[in-house]
Amino acid sequence: MSTAEPPPGATPVTVTTKAGATGPRDRPVAGGAPAATGQPTARVPFHVLAKPTGPICNLDCEYCFFLSKEALYPGDRFRMSDDLLAEYLRQYIGAQPDGEVTVAWQGGEPTLMGVDFFRRALAVAESVARPGQQLLHTIQTNGTLLTDEWCELLARHRFLVGISIDGPPELHDRYRVDKRGGPTSDKVLRGLALLQAHGVDVNVLCTVHAANQDRPLDVYRYFRDDLGLTFIQFIPIVERDNDTGFQEGDTVTDRSVDPAAWGSFLNAVFDEWVVADVGTVFVQLFDAALASWCGLQSTLCIFRETCGDALALEHNGDLYSCDHFVEPAHLLGNITTTTMVELVTSPQQRAFGRAKADTLPGQCRSCAVRFACHGECPRNRFTRTADGEPGLNYLCAGYLDFFTHIDGPMRLMAQLLRSGRYADEIRGLFAAAGRNDPCPCGSGRKAKVCHGR
Ligand code: SF4
């Protein structure tokens, strides 16, 4: 295994596009923690995923971890009131520094609230934003309820819409089913076509699981070539049999992605992307990795040393430590009785964020790719290390394989950026290499058996 460390003494890189270092050069991307500049009213800027319908959804995806959260609020209608909507936006936007402020909606299925709820949300948000703030609106949806009316609103306010698609219909429909267990791809693709017809910015969120883990290029090419999508997120499905908490030795359902297959999936997509699509297709996980190779903080919380600044707001004002920890032990409080700033800066939330680093097992601490992985998300740390220490990430084998595999090209792109050039110039370097030349990625192999074409 090559030793993958960030370049020594790496100078901070100027990212040449808002879409990260590897996306289209003119495309804005919302998401991630706001920049820590301006006049903060909270000690740290934070990000919130608001769930106006709580876990309520019109579909019944088999792997959805959120549907079971209905049990947290028995008998509830699961609809955010207008009063709470106004209070949330006033507190949240008011606490953010000047600059870009991301207002993010998620579910459940947030479009179940109806278009008028979002019209009211936009009006409130615009009325409370300060002159120095630019609002970026995002919404994550299954796409099945979208109409022309929805898309007009989303386009007018330049929403970035995340739409969930797991690949071609035969893969998507394996687990993403409606309440009767029927396929959903037709409705999703109709929603996507509407978004594209209205010129809405779309980001596809693809979960990787047992049904599509062995078809990486079919999935990737379907998004790129058949659907014309250029912003792609891959999320591994790790679904524990025991969903009542984190217990050492948890097993996973047979829908979950296999750790080695997760690594192979990412490797295969990366190999195609890095020679053909850097600069035209943005793959969130690859861009996040490049930040680590540039010596910057990863753009994804799962790959940062600590976390705790990405929270989840339930429909009734309950604020939780994270979208993946919406459970009683991680309820911080309700924003109608304690301000969000107090909750975000509370000792409980600080401890939650620090625990990501504090609980890292020895195997991770001495791992060659720790700088890029940091043990990934604590929610997946339920296996043991080679020497029996608890707390190793279930996906470790996949991440170790992936981060090792991409080391050469990542070093090359980081080098380009440090020289004030574009990451996408890597494609030209690969294309120019003769078949028998050493591959520009530095692997020591001939280009024809590495990244040459
Ligand atoms: S628990 Fe995981 S998903 Fe949540 S903020 Fe931390 S790293 Fe991110």
Ligand code: SF4
């Ligand atoms: S989870 Fe695995 S790959 Fe990631 S830092 Fe730990 S040992 Fe390394």
